[in-house]
Amino acid sequence: MASNRTFTMIKPDAVKNGHIGAILNQINGAGFKIIAMKYTKLSAEKAGEFYAVHSERPFYGELVEFMSSGPIVAAVLEKDNAVDDFRTLIGATNPSEAAEGTIRANYATSIGENAVHGSDSDDNAKIESDFHFAGTEMFA
Numbered sequence: 001m002a003s004n005r006t007f008t009m010i011k012p013d014a015v016k017n018g019h020i021g022a023i024l025n026q027i028n029g030a031g032f033k034i035i036a037m038k039y040t041k042l043s044a045e046k047a048g049e050f051y052a053v054h055s056e057r058p059f060y061g062e063l064v065e066f067m068s069s070g071p072i073v074a075a076v077l078e079k080d081n082a083v084d085d086f087r088t089l090i091g092a093t094n095p096s097e098a099a100e101g102t103i104r105a106n107y108a109t110s111i112g113e114n115a116v117h118g119s120d121s122d123d124n125a126k127i128e129s130d131f132h133f134a135g136t137e138m139f140a
């Protein structure tokens, strides 16, 4: 059964470019409820840990540097079929391939600096939510 929670980050590029409000508005407008949220900054160590699954990829160093380059907004979202529906809402990894109207089509600048993160599975949604939030910081 699909879980009803996913995890997102508004990445440093979108924060720097002033898109926090517009992105949260689009997320809410698509029917997601925010059940946890924080404005924070990842250390390089924490960013490396979060993206450890990509450590063998050629862009890993760039990704860690980017994700620790400025503040982010981390949030846990609730909706039926949250993981798949949120991946649809954000669009393809590369904004030039992202469907019109998706968050990445609207706000991302490149394949690396692509405005938002969205969990790719129910298991990862749980792992990623727990990485950023204690149980007492989630308000379902």
Ligand code: GDP
Pocket: 054, 059, 062, 063, 092, 093, 111, 112, 113, 114, 117, 118, 120
């Ligand atoms: P996602 O699930 O759509 O976020 O994509 P992936 O799991 O494949 O990649 C994780 C993140 O790594 C992406 O969101 C990008 O920020 C970054 N990334 C992926 N591919 C590239 C690339 O070719 N170059 C760079 N610089 N970053 C990349």
